[in-house]
Amino acid sequence: MSRLRPELFDAVRELSELPGPTGHEDAVQDWIAARWATFADVQRTGVDNVIATVSGAGRRLLIMGHADEICFMVRSISDDGFVHLGSYFNDVRGYPPRWIMPLNQTALVLTEQGTVPGFFSTVSGHVLTTREGSEKRWEWKDWFIDLGLSSRAEAEALGIFPGCRVIWNPKVQRYGQTRITGKAMDDRAALAIATVAAEELSKRDDLAYEVVIASTVQEENGLIGAQSIADSVEVDLCLNLDVGLVGDIPGPDRQDFPSKLGAGPVVVYQDSSVHYSRKLSDRLLKIGREHDVPMQRAIYQQYGSDGAAMIKRGIESALIAYPTRYTHSPVETVDERDLNWTVDLLVAFATTPV
Numbered sequence: 001m002s003r004l005r006p007e008l009f010d011a012v013r014e015l016s017e018l019p020g021p022t023g024h025e026d027a028v029q030d031w032i033a034a035r036w037a038t039f040a041d042v043q044r045t046g047v048d049n050v051i052a053t054v055s056g057a058g059r060r061l062l063i064m065g066h067a068d069e070i071c072f073m074v075r076s077i078s079d080d081g082f083v084h085l086g087s088y089f090n091d092v093r094g095y096p097p098r099w100i101m102p103l104n105q106t107a108l109v110l111t112e113q114g115t116v117p118g119f120f121s122t123v124s125g126h127v128l129t130t131r132e133g134s135e136k137r138w139e140w141k142d143w144f145i146d147l148g149l150s151s152r153a154e155a156e157a158l159g160i161f162p163g164c165r166v167i168w169n170p171k172v173q174r175y176g177q178t179r180i181t182g183k184a185m186d187d188r189a190a191l192a193i194a195t196v197a198a199e200e201l202s203k204r205d206d207l208a209y210e211v212v213i214a215s216t217v218q219e220e221n222g223l224i225g226a227q228s229i230a231d232s233v234e235v236d237l238c239l240n241l242d243v244g245l246v247g248d249i250p251g252p253d254r255q256d257f258p259s260k261l262g263a264g265p266v267v268v269y270q271d272s273s274v275h276y277s278r279k280l281s282d283r284l285l286k287i288g289r290e291h292d293v294p295m296q297r298a299i300y301q302q303y304g305s306d307g308a309a310m311i312k313r314g315i316e317s318a319l320i321a322y323p324t325r326y327t328h329s330p331v332e333t334v335d336e337r338d339l340n341w342t343v344d345l346l347v348a349f350a351t352t353p354v
C-alpha cells in the first residue's frame with residue numbers, strides 16, 4: 001500500500017480528543033475552519049456547518065463528515081452537587097439502551113465558561129441497599145457525574161446548568177501494529193480523512209471536479225446539520241464519510257456483518273434510512289480497485305448517515321465507511337491502513353476523468 005501518512009494520524013488524534021458533543025461542536029468546527037482556511041475558501045453557516053471550496057473545475061464534488069460525537073445532557077444538579085443525566089436523542093424507551101455504557105469513565109462537562117472534569121458514577125456493590133438493585137436494568141437516574149463538589153451552588157459557579165453536555169473523555173491511543181482507539185473515531189476520523197485528502201487535492205492540477213468539503217453538526221440526533229448543506233453550496237454529487245460496521249469480534253454473526261478492520265474502505269449500498277446511489281457506489285469500487293485500494297461492500301441496519309439527508313435534497317450520494325469496532329463507545333477502534341486507503345480512494349476518485 002501507499003505509505004501511512006503521519007499527518008493523518010496527527011489529525012485523527014487532535015480531532016478525536018476535542019470535545020464536540022451534538023449541539024456544542026464549536027471546538028471541532030474552530031479547528032476545521034482554521035485548518036481548512038490554509039488551503040481553501042471557508043464559510044461557516046448559521047447552524048455552524050463548515051464548508052470549504054478547495055480547487056478544480058467542472059461538476060462540484062462534495063466530500064463530507066460530521067463534527068458531533070454522542071453525549072449526555074445535564075438534566076439537573078442535586079443539592080449536594082451531583083449531575084443527573086438525560087439522553088441526547090429522542091429517548092422512546094425511557095431508560096438507557098444497552099449500547100451506552102459510560103460508567104467509570106472520566107467525564108467532561110461543557111459549559112459556556114469552559115470544561116469541567118469529573119467521572120461517570122453509580123452506587124458500588126458495597127453500598128447497594130437492595131438485592132434487586134444489582135439485577136435490574138439501568139435507569140438514567142442510576143448514573144450521575146461526580147465532579148468532586150459539595151453543592152449545586154459550586155456547580156453553578158462553574159457554569160453547569162440543565163442543558164449542558166457531558167462526554168466521556170479518553171485519550172487516543174495506538175495499540176497492536178496499526179490500530180487506533182479513541183472516543184470519537186465517529187466521525188472525526190472522517191474529518192481527518194477529508195482534511196488530508198483535500199490538502200493533497202489542493203496541490204494537484206488534474207482534478208476532474210471542483211472539490212468542496214464540509215463538516216456538519218448534529219448528525220447523531222437525526223442528520224440535522226446536513227439537511228441545509230444544499231442551501232449553502234451548490235453541489236452535484238456527494239461522498240459522505242462515516243464509520244463502518246464490522247463483525248470481526250466475538251459476538252456478531254459474520255453472515256450479518258462480513259466487513260472487518262484492515263480490509264479497506266466499505267462502500268455501503270443501503271442502510272436503515274436510504275439506498276445510496278448505486279452508480280456512484282459502483283464507480284467508487286471500480287476506481288478503488290484500479291488504484292490497488294482494497295474495497296469492501298456492505299448493507300447496514302440500525303444505521304443512518306448524512307448521505308441520506310443529501311439524497312433527499314436531490315444530490316447523488318454514496319457512503320464510504322471506514323471499518324470501526326465498538327462504535328458509540330469510549331474505545332471506538334479503527335485501523336490506520338483503512339484510513340489511509342480511504343484518502344487514497346478519495347484522491348483517486350477526484351482525479352479520475354468523468
Ligand SMILES: [Zn+2]
Pocket residue numbers: 066186187219242243
Ligand atoms: Zn457518525
